[in-house]
Amino acid sequence: MNRFEIVKKYIDEYDYYDLLACGAPNDEFDSYSRKFANTITEKDSIEDIARLISETIDKAFAEEIKPEKFLETAKLIRKELYGDSE
Secondary structure, eight states: OOHHHHHHHHHHHHOGGGTTTTTOOTTTTHHHHHHHHHHOOTTOOHHHHHHHHHHHHHHHHTSOOOGGGGHHHHHHHHHHHHSSOO
C-alpha cells in the first residue's frame, strides 16, 4: 500500500459527518488524504498529525474542531506509515 492509500484508509474509516455511510462518493475525502499523505513526515508526532487533520477538516466544514478528536486516527496513520506510534 502506498502512502496515499494508507492515509485514505484511515480518513475514510473515520468518515467525518458519516458522509460515506450516507452515500457520498468513495473519493469524498481523497483530496484531504492526498494532502495529508504529501505533508506528513516521520518527524511529525501523533499530535502534529491530528492537528493537521483538524485544521484541514475545520476549514472544509467551517467549524472549530479540536485536534484531540483525531488522535486515534493520527495514531493509526503514523503507526502504519512508520511502524510505530511515536
